[in-house]
Amino acid sequence: MSVLHAQVQQLVHAASARPTPQPWEMSIADYRQAGENMRALSGPVDERSTIEDLTIPTREGAVAARCYHPPAAGPTLRPGVVYLHGGGFVRGSLDTHDRLCRELCVQGGLIVVSVAYRLAPENPYPAAQDDAVDAFSWVSEHADGLGIDVESLAVAGDSSGGALAAGIALSSRVQGSPVKAQGLLCPALDATMSSDSVKRHMDGPFLTRAALEWSYDLYIPDAADRRSGLASPLLTQDFAGAPPAVIVSAQVDPVADDARRYGAELAAAGVHVRSHEYEGMPHSFPLLAGVLDDGGHAITVFARELSDLLR
Template sequence: MSVLHAQVEQLLRSASTRPAPQPWEMPIAAYRQAGENLRALSGPVDERCTVDDFTIPVREGVVAARRYRPPAAGSTLLPGVVYLHGGGFVRGSLDTHDRLCREVCVQGGLIVVSVAYRLAPESRYPAAHDDAGDAFTWVSEHADASGIDGGSLAVAGDSSGGALAAGIALASRGHGPPVKAQGLLCPALDATMSSDSVDRYADGPFLTRAALEWSYDLYVPDADDRRSNLASPLLTRDLTGAPPAVIVSGQIDPVADDARRYGEMLAAAGIEVRSHEYKGMPHSFPLLAGVLDDGGHAITVFARGLSDLLRQVRTPVP
């Protein structure tokens, strides 16, 4: 029987004894603010990278973005990562994932562009996917201006952002801007929720089956849309030619099997996969690196794994 890590149990004990309301029991604004409040558990902020905010044009207007450059980047073009935050397509922001993006930037020696796509329920499927894809295309087309080597550009994300990242990575095969690597943290890759772990860890903590279903109901209410490869990358039958991947997951997570199954499918298709499952860790534990040692370790593994994949020299297949 899987058990929570001792640090996770301590974190849960230290939380308020008053039961937290379910996401659907509070206004969307309050739910989003609760997510912003979790930044207090993310750990100290690395001030060594250079950060600037800007906007990216997309088909429905513009989205906010934040660019991170590592220390002493100089004039040499560096590998880059377009990062898509998690939050069940309902919450999450540039700020909630600021510390994580800084660490990926500094530890990986990468230029990171974090993208704030539109959220549900105000904007339903495929709004987030459209914004994410448009933003990746724009960064790729303007890579030089950001100091990025356009031939060494990855897409990455956590939770729902992982679904967006995997969707972009798979769509890039044969057309569109090249994706050299994909990075997925605790990815939710199946809107039909067919993984066994959805029931095995239905009560969480930090993500429950009910909360996962609520999020999908808000963003992808149509059952046919949920079965599409775009909404559910895990349901893609042929992964041939997909970019290599770094996949980090927690064991005690309703979407743990999404990560495992996707990694196995990529490997079966001959794709290089670096998978890391952390025993006793819950959903999105890297965002709790200030109180969970494995959260910090996972970020390091993730950043260095992406850096390795992006800096590899590959010989084209004849």
């Protein structure tokens, strides 16, 4: 049986003293604000990257984005990453993942473009995926102007953003988009929730089966859509030729087996995979790097190994 790490136990105990409503017991606005408040647990911010806010045109209008350049980037083109934040397709923003993207930029020596795709329930499936695809295409087309080597461009994301990233990585095989690598942090890759871990860790902490189902109900209300490869990359029929992957996952997580199964499918298809599962860690623990030592360690591993795949 999985045992929570001592630091996670302390965090859970502290949170129990300030019980919060379930996601469906509060307004969407309050739920999103609660996610913004979690930034306090992300750790100190590395100020060494140069930040530029962007607006990226999409088929439905435009999305906000933020570009991070590592220190002393100089005139040479660098490897780049299009990053897609987590939040169950319902919350998450450029700000909630600002610290993580700064670390990915500085520790990996990467130019990172973080994308604020449209959120559910206002924008149901496939809105987030469409925005992610359009943003990645735009970055590819404007790579030189961003200082990115288009031949060394990755897509990455955490939780629900991991599903968007994997969807782009897998579809790039037929669309010819320049995806050199994919990076996934605690990815939720199966909207049908068929992984055994969904039941094994149904009570969380931090992500429960009920909250996961609630998120999918808001973003993908049609059960038939959930079986598509875009909504559920894990259900893709053929993984041959997919970009190499770095996968970081948490042991005590309803979607733990999504990461394991995806890594196994890629490896079986001959794709190079670097997988790291952190014992005793909960879902999205890298976003809690300010209070969980393994969160900081995972970000460092993720940044360096994704950088290795791009160089």
